[in-house]
Amino acid sequence: MQIAKKYFSESLIQLTILLSLIGVRVDIDSYLSGYYTPLTEINLGPSSAYIQTPFHILRDTFDGYGVHPKCPELDYFFASRRLLDEVRTLGSPRFHTQLNAWLVHEVPATDKADCGPSTSNNTESSSGLESPGEESRDVSEHLPVSGPAVYQTNIELGQGPCGAGACGFLKEEEDVKVKEEEEPAPVSQLAHSSTLEQESLLEGITALSSPTRHPSATLDIDQQWNNLLSVADLDDLDPLVTERLSDLDTDITSAISRNVSLHDAMLTSPGVFGLASDRTEPRTTTQQQRALFRMESIGSLNSDASPGMALGLAALPFASVCNITGNVSSNSALGGCLDEAVFDQINQLGLEGLDSIDSSLMDCLDSIDPRVLEDLESDSGLSLESSSGGPVSPGSSEMSSSSSSYCEDECGATGYSSEADSIPSKGIVDYTTAWPPVESVWHDHSYSSANFFNQPSVTLPRKNIKEEPLSDDDGFRLEEGELSRDELRARAMCLPFSVLQIVNMPVEEFLEVLDGHGFSPEQVTLLRDIRRRGKNKLAAQNCRKRKLDAITGLQEEVERLQVQRDKLLREKHLTAKTMGAVGHQIRQLTRDILSRLRDESGTPLNPDRFTLQCGANGRVVVQPVRRPAVSTSGNKTDKRKKGKKQ
DNA sequence: AGCTTGTGTCATGGC
DNA sequence: GGGCCATGACACAAG
Numbered sequence: 300m301q302i303a304k305k306y307f308s309e310s311l312i313q314l315t316i317l318l319s320l321i322g323v324r325v326d327i328d329s330y331l332s333g334y335y336t337p338l339t340e341i342n343l344g345p346s347s348a349y350i351q352t353p354f355h356i357l358r359d360t361f362d363g364y365g366v367h368p369k370c371p372e373l374d375y376f377f378a379s380r381r382l383l384d385e386v387r388t389l390g391s392p393r394f395h396t397q398l399n400a401w402l403v404h405e406v407p408a409t410d411k412a413d414c415g416p417s418t419s420n421n422t423e424s425s426s427g428l429e430s431p432g433e434e435s436r437d438v439s440e441h442l443p444v445s446g447p448a449v450y451q452t453n454i455e456l457g458q459g460p461c462g463a464g465a466c467g468f469l470k471e472e473e474d475v476k477v478k479e480e481e482e483p484a485p486v487s488q489l490a491h492s493s494t495l496e497q498e499s500l501l502e503g504i505t506a507l508s509s510p511t512r513h514p515s516a517t518l519d520i521d522q523q524w525n526n527l528l529s530v531a532d533l534d535d536l537d538p539l540v541t542e543r544l545s546d547l548d549t550d551i552t553s554a555i556s557r558n559v560s561l562h563d564a565m566l567t568s569p570g571v572f573g574l575a576s577d578r579t580e581p582r583t584t585t586q587q588q589r590a591l592f593r594m595e596s597i598g599s600l601n602s603d604a605s606p607g608m609a610l611g612l613a614a615l616p617f618a619s620v621c622n623i624t625g626n627v628s629s630n631s632a633l634g635g636c637l638d639e640a641v642f643d644q645i646n647q648l649g650l651e652g653l654d655s656i657d658s659s660l661m662d663c664l665d666s667i668d669p670r671v672l673e674d675l676e677s678d679s680g681l682s683l684e685s686s687s688g689g690p691v692s693p694g695s696s697e698m699s700s701s702s703s704s705y706c707e708d709e710c711g712a713t714g715y716s717s718e719a720d721s722i723p724s725k726g727i728v729d730y731t732t733a734w735p736p737v738e739s740v741w742h743d744h745s746y747s748s749a750n751f752f753n754q755p756s757v758t759l760p761r762k763n764i765k766e767e768p769l770s771d772d773d774g775f776r777l778e779e780g781e782l783s784r785d786e787l788r789a790r791a792m793c794l795p796f797s798v799l800q801i802v803n804m805p806v807e808e809f810l811e812v813l814d815g816h817g818f819s820p821e822q823v824t825l826l827r828d829i830r831r832r833g834k835n836k837l838a839a840q841n842c843r844k845r846k847l848d849a850i851t852g853l854q855e856e857v858e859r860l861q862v863q864r865d866k867l868l869r870e871k872h873l874t875a876k877t878m879g880a881v882g883h884q885i886r887q888l889t890r891d892i893l894s895r896l897r898d899e900s901g902t903p904l905n906p907d908r909f910t911l912q913c914g915a916n917g918r919v920v921v922q923p924v925r926r927p928a929v930s931t932s933g934n935k936t937d938k939r940k941k942g943k944k945q
Numbered sequence: 946a947g948c949t950t951g952t953g954t955c956a957t958g959g960c
Numbered sequence: 961g962g963g964c965c966a967t968g969a970c971a972c973a974a975g
Binding site: 835 | 951952953954955
């Protein structure tokens with residue numbers, strides 16, 4: 300179940316990314332909240348790489364297994380959101396919108412039954428005219444919504460060369476009135492239906508092909524359109540575009556009849572086209588009303604014509620999406636790119652590196668001589684006495700006899716170590732046995748332990764050499780090379796504790812020591828200062844280590860994101876190029892089809908004035924090119940402005 | 946001599 | 961309120 304959920308989530312993200320490429324924004328956060336770790340951005344600033352976030356609450360849980368509370372790898376959790384944002388910011392390629400028609404429509408069986416006989420039974424077509432009132436009424440009956448695809452104008456059903464009088468063509472305004480048929484297919488049915496619904500709906504769509512009287516012209520059109528639509532596979536589009544475009548360009552001339560009249564295009568019933576030669580046959584008024592530049596029945600001329608063309612045309616806008624979706628599911632190149640780029644990083648957020656760090660560190664520690672470890676511990680001022688016994692403290696025996704509970708095993712970080720809080724500082728350990736255990740000293744994330752082994756050349760030599768100037772400790776200059784300033788101070792004040800002891804002993808024990816040993820105020824102050832400085836020194840070391848780790852992690856992330864960005868940009872460029880080629884091809888096909896249509900006067904339609912429009916129900920109608928009304932509105936605005944001025 | 950780097954220390958804020 | 965921790969800032973030493 301988890302795998303299925305993961306697969307679904309990844310597919311959803313991929314789909315979102317791909318939809319974003321075509322301008323569709325989908326918010327999937329709500330869908331992913333149940334699977335992926337909540338994408339809460341914490342890296343809000345340069346200093347927030349290690350904010351005090353209680354990640355440790357997950358440390359002992361399944362989700363937080365292996366996650367160090369302050370590990371910089373936690374930042375990778377948030378890479379997924381940034382990657383998605385990056386993809387979205389890349390923009391989206393645009394389809395060429397000059398082609399706003401699809402030569403597809405659905406021809407139900409009832410339509411054939413109704414319209415078939417109309418060619419022979421239409422007795423009113425002799426007039427070739429239809430009253431505008433009727434037309435308007437009919438349109439009002441069948442066009443509930445005056446959508447952009449439907450033009451409701453006064454048309455004149457002049458008797459064209461076909462003689463059927465079924466052509467609705469307004470000569471003066473060159474406007475075309477288009478009617479919807481009685482089929483109850485809603486306008487938004489295709490647009491809002493799912494892919495499966497679209498497919499089932501498109502199954503009834505017949506092909507838009509040339510009439511049967513031009514059988515040679517209809518041979519390859521279905522295949523051509525199928526080829527065209529198959530190009531929507533973005534993976535193979537680029538190398539195939541040119542080839543298929545050339546194929547279509549060469550074959551379209553023969554694929555579409557040049558002698559298709561506008562009347563034929565307007566005929567609704569299959570019988571009209573089937574008997575297109577008999578252009579003098581009358582039609583009924585209602586059939587004339589329906590025969591308004593509709594090409595829905597063209598395909599019916601060829602009863603055995605494959606619906607692939609119409610299906611492909613109607614499915615074009617959906618096929619693109621479907622093919623893209625299919626690419627996602629099939630791990631195609633683009634999807635694979637996104638997989639590699641996005642989800643690999645998401646999957647790599649498991650912080651598995653911590654385990655390797657731990658193992659490698661333990662291996663390193665195992666191979667080190669304990670005596671060497673003692674020497675290394677003595678590098679830091681606080682670590683000088685971390686070796687067994689607390690060598691210099693004159694009161695060491697006194698300490699041991701005081702049954703104090705110290706945590707000298709923590710020579711390193713107390714803040715950065717996740718175990719330092721729980722293991723050493725809480726338990727009451729015998730002083731004599733608590734000193735040297737190496738295995739409890741070297742924590743994987745301890746700055747003063749792990750780093751000393753990993754980078755001894757950086758930290759060790761200078762620590763041995765360095766000694767801050769002390770004007771008040773001139774008497775201890777001989778030992779400055781070995782002892783820290785606080786060590787010298789502790790010796791000068793005759794404190795019976797080493798610096799490490801002072802620093803690492805629990806608070807209760809420390810307070811007990813302060814109260815129970817009769818120290819002078821100066822000694823108490825020095826003890827507190829030594830403890831404070833010692834803890835702060837380790838904290839500073841850990842802080843610097845974390846800062847370096849954070850910088851390193853961010854640099855690596857930047858490099859990864861740059862590589863991924865370049866890859867996505869290349870994909871975007873390729874997709875835009877492909878879309879442009881497809882759009883050009885579609886425009887060319889549209890022009891070719893329009894050039895083969897005739898109006899009632901027998902003149903070919905001007906492709907610059909007409910377009911092919913695919914209705915929501917799959918019908919294809921011829922529409923006049925919309926004239927932008929910017930000029931008129933601009934004139935009105937200008938007139939208004941002028942009037943106001945006057 | 947100036948710069949860089951590493952380190953210790955202090956001050957401060959949050960828990 | 962005190963202790964602890966993290967971190968910026970500063971100073972210092974060494975390369």
